[in-house]
Amino acid sequence: MEIYKKSITELSDLLNKKTISSVEMTNYFLERIKTHDSKLNSFITINDRFALKKAAEADKKISNNEHHLLTGIPIAHKDLFSTKNILTTCGSKMLKNYKPPFDATVVKKLDDIGMVNIGKTNMDEFAMGSSNESSYFGVVKNPWNLDKVPGGSSGGSAAAVAACLSPVATGSDTGGSIRQPASFCGLTGLKPTYSSVSRYGMIAYASSLDQGGPIGKSAEDCAILYNEINGYDPNDSTSNHEQKIEKIKLNFTKENASKIRIGIPLEYFSKNLDQSISDEIFKSIDVFKKLGFKIKEISLPNHNFTIPAYYIIASAEASSNLSRYDGVKFGYRCKDPKNLEELYFKTRKEGFGKEVKKRVMIGAYALSSGYYDEYYIRALKIRRIIRDSFLAAFKDVDFIFAPTSPTTAFNIGEKTSNAVDMYLSDIYTTPVNLAGLPALSIPVGYSNNLPVGLQIIGNYFSESGILNIAHFYQKNTEWHLKVPKEFDNE
Amino acid sequence: MSDWESVIGLEIHVQLLTKSKIFSASSTSYGSNPNKQASYIDLGMPGTLPILNKSVIKKAVEFGLAINAKIAKQSIFARKNYFYPDLPKNYQISQLDHPIVEGGFVSISDKGNEKIINITRAHLEEDAGKSIHSNENNCTYIDLNRAGTPLLEIVSEPEISSAHEAVLYMKKIHKIVTFLKICDGNMQEGSFRCDANVSVRKKGENRLGTRTELKNINSFRFVEKAINYEIDRQIEILEEGKEIIQETRLYDENKNITKSMRTKEEANDYRYFPDPDLLPIDIDEEYIQDIKRTLPDMPDVKMKFYKDEYKLNDEQINIILSSFDIMQFLEKVIITTKIEPKKIVNYFISSLYIKINKENYDLNDKNIEPQEFCHIIEALESNKISKNNLKKIIDELFLKKDSVDKIIDNLSVKNGNDDKFIDDLIEEIIINNKKQVDDYKNGKTKILGFFVGQVLKKAKNYDPSLIKEKIIKALEDI
Incomplete structure (x- = not known):
């Protein structure tokens, strides 16, 4: 039946027709995790007991006809979403035994409609990384080539969905952490408009940039999930309650396409970009042209300042957000500290990994007196310039197409010794976070047998347009249907 | 006369009278069991976010209007970063560059002389918890009930020139916040406490001397004592030709001295930055006018x-x-x-x-x-x-x-106004004391006391003045 390949709608159909129960479906995916995850290391916690109980409840709802499209469908959550009484590690030794007493809003919303949380996925420690190599729980491997990284920081979620160990997963995107792993793993991943998805219960990395979103096989799956997780949350003061977000309907036609102007920012196709990726992107742009979209070149000036600005702002916020891990109240505590100072020093020295320590130090430095204006304030100015350049572009075009990443998935260990190289892999994704815009990555081809992602960037709250464009493309192409060979079997 | 003058500025911490905390729904009531009033937000659990209790804005605006200050159209919460076990997030949410109240003044009156004390600013912030050190088992206990309690920190200009003036100023602020009912004013429970910045200089000197900061003084009496001690200490050091060290000092109320807590070199760099978890507070003119109308x-x-x-x-x-x-x-x-x-x-x-x-x-x-x-x-x-x-x-x-x-x-x-008992009593006494009545009639008015005394002997708790009146009337009538 090839259940692993199926979309959410198809799975829901099977449950509806009682071809298969949610318990069976859940067991099926748990079995796949057991069979395959030793190769990938995409899960930190497998949630079998809770999941089967939840699936049984879902089956009851389905037979009582009290269900939602997503009832009984398995999902995996990135391990920074708090799950009540279920280990939530954030990929860190600091929280390796931490069980939150409450659910994140995103988790709760999906739980309430009966989705089955089958496990918590691996990630870069505290979401700091672009390759999933900084996790305390080990490196995650790319299902398309086990020598390659899956991208980060939502690498576990991407690897799990790409290997069909879960039909869909949640991720979070601070500088590209949904889109880049989606791109590396041949998936569709949505980074929503900042404020549209509640951050409550999502363990913070950089509060003004963090945004939760779905990673799935298709735009359709992402849209279904996004429809459920967005919305105002009184527990998150920064969550949007001015803009009413309608449920997204994927009903796009050629007629609609002809009215849409797409901008191609020339700066995003410079020497940083692999030629083969550029080629694949332009091939896909030709497809969009054929589908009726109007394509034009645009300019997004000053985006070369994005990476330093991003790393200063994100690290500054992180240095403060991560202060609470001190061994006093929860999480890891060092053994036998002699005094308070040693409790702090040893706990944080032993509990945090290298990348986290580096960013906490960068951030503390950028905020310290005498450097604040020079670093933090200047970074904020660049942030404003980036946002304004996007808004100026959106006067001319409706959406922007860009590569998601300058390279395809790279080798494990290839960039760990060169921080700048690693940070530059976020060059096309971070501007979107600085501006707070929504963007989606979709697979549009292959380079050396590794997936290439196209990024569709829209204006604030234009998720409906973005997902419709992607869905329209996916209806006419098959890149999103491909499954890595090793995992393409029952 | 001393040729030194002192320059004092006060930072008063006013605990705002709200049912719940500034960023969570936990109760703010005093005296419950440790950590019974600490929610996930107060504990700084990963993933929790602060939600502003809107009633603190109204209270801050009321204070601002009461001292003729400017209310900021937009004010911003910032994080003040420092590590301390009773500060759960290891940062305090406060305000730095854009406080809710700016400027303003109060006047104090010292023996009939009015003096204006300008107020630099008043800003909103959350309180920390309490560390309770136990010598018994060499432990520190942490109670986070107070963590997240709303505070309004009121900062004066350094325009106070004596400990006595400092007390008058503090009393004035105390009166204002209790009149506004934005604070219960209870100093024992720490609802109203202050830090004092103290420096001295030669009279006529324009430059400020090096200051010290006296922390957490919670009574009017101690403010006066602590500042006076500190002024004397500083003058003594300067007269010996030594220099004042800029530092934070703690007042020991038992010994009536101040002790060094930390010097400037040890002082924290608080690495303030705007809190990305909270939106700016926007206040429009209409809101201010509405509050103005209801202000006592x-x-x-x-x-x-x-x-x-x-x-x-x-x-x-x-x-x-x-x-x-x-x-x-x-x-x-x-x-x-x-x-x-x-x-x-x-x-x-x-x-x-x-x-x-x-x-x-x-x-x-x-x-x-x-x-x-x-x-x-x-x-x-x-x-x-x-x-x-x-x-x-x-x-x-x-x-x-x-x-x-x-x-x-x-x-x-028993007042006897229309009381027959009293009238009868008076009549009886007049009849039985002919001699005294004659004396009275002959002008010995002092004898009245005798009659009153006689009546009161038998009618205790009666109003003597009334009885006196009645007796006079009765004697006249004879």
Whole structure:
């Protein structure tokens, strides 16, 4: 039946027709995790007991006809979403035994409609990384080539969905952490408009940039999930309650396409970009042209300042957000500290990994007196310039197409010794976070047998347009249907 | 005369009177078991986010308007980063560059001389928890009940020039916040406490001397003592030709000295930055005007009114304005009765005020209604009861056994106004004491005391002045 390949709608159909129960479906995916995850290391916690109980409840709802499209469908959550009484590690030794007493809003919303949380996925420690190599729980491997990284920081979620160990997963995107792993793993991943998805219960990395979103096989799956997780949350003061977000309907036609102007920012196709990726992107742009979209070149000036600005702002916020891990109240505590100072020093020295320590130090430095204006304030100015350049572009075009990443998935260990190289892999994704815009990555081809992602960037709250464009493309192409060979079997 | 002058600025921490904390729904009430009032937000659990309690904005704006300050159209919360075990997130949410209240002033009056003290700013912030150090088992316990309690920090300009002025200023602010009912003013429970920045310089010098900061002083008496000690300490050091070290010092109330806590070199770099978890507070003019309309008169306005309209003297005014409750109580009485305000205030001072002060009560503790006090003083004014009985009535009122009307009734029966018993008694005494009556008739009016005494022997607790009147009348009638 090839259940692993199926979309959410198809799975829901099977449950509806009682071809298969949610318990069976859940067991099926748990079995796949057991069979395959030793190769990938995409899960930190497998949630079998809770999941089967939840699936049984879902089956009851389905037979009582009290269900939602997503009832009984398995999902995996990135391990920074708090799950009540279920280990939530954030990929860190600091929280390796931490069980939150409450659910994140995103988790709760999906739980309430009966989705089955089958496990918590691996990630870069505290979401700091672009390759999933900084996790305390080990490196995650790319299902398309086990020598390659899956991208980060939502690498576990991407690897799990790409290997069909879960039909869909949640991720979070601070500088590209949904889109880049989606791109590396041949998936569709949505980074929503900042404020549209509640951050409550999502363990913070950089509060003004963090945004939760779905990673799935298709735009359709992402849209279904996004429809459920967005919305105002009184527990998150920064969550949007001015803009009413309608449920997204994927009903796009050629007629609609002809009215849409797409901008191609020339700066995003410079020497940083692999030629083969550029080629694949332009091939896909030709497809969009054929589908009726109007394509034009645009300019997004000053985006070369994005990476330093991003790393200063994100690290500054992180240095403060991560202060609470001190061994006093929860999480890891060092053994036998002699005094308070040693409790702090040893706990944080032993509990945090290298990348986290580096960013906490960068951030503390950028905020310290005498450097604040020079670093933090200047970074904020660049942030404003980036946002304004996007808004100026959106006067001319409706959406922007860009590569998601300058390279395809790279080798494990290839960039760990060169921080700048690693940070530059976020060059096309971070501007979107600085501006707070929504963007989606979709697979549009292959380079050396590794997936290439196209990024569709829209204006604030234009998720409906973005997902419709992607869905329209996916209806006419098959890149999103491909499954890595090793995992393409029952 | 000393040729030194001191320069003092105060930072007063006012705990805002709210039911719940500034960023969570936990209760702010005092004295419950440790950590019973700490939610996931107060604990800084990963993934939790602060939610602003909107009532603190109103209270801050009320204070700003009361001191004639500017209310910021947009104010911003910032994080003040430092590590301390009773600060759960290891940063305090406060305000730095854009406080909610800017500028403003109060006036203080020292022996009739008015002086303006300018207020730099007042900003909102969350309180920390408490660390309780135990010597017994070499442990520190942490109680986070207080963590997240809303504070308004009021920062004065360094325009205070003596410990005495500092106390007057602090009392003025105390009066304003309690009149506004934005703070309960309870200094024992730490609802109102202050830090003092103290420096000294030679008279005529324009430059400020190096200052020290005295932390967490929570009584008017200690503020005066701590500042005076610190001024003397600094002058002594400077006169020895040494330099003052900029540092934070702690006042030891038992020894009446200040001790160094940390020097500037050890001071934290707080790495302030705008809190990305909270939106800026936007306040429009309409909101400010709405609050302005409901604002009670401030003590200074009241003071002038009492002086001009009620013809009260300074001492009386000070007593009325010593607390909001007393002021409100007396104003209700003044409105309810026709008795002139001056008399009302005197009755009050000589009875209820003495009683609550002597027995350390709050006016509200015994739920005595202004209406009840009106009845009492009206009964006094109409001579229904003797003025000697005032104290007794108040005592009975505090016992709360009988209603005020019953208490008055009990006493007025014996007043003898229309009492046949008294009239008969007087007649009997006149008949039995012919000689004394003759003496009186011959002009020996001093003998009146004898008659009054005779009557009172048999009729205790009666109003002598009334009896005296009755006797005079009876003697005249012979």
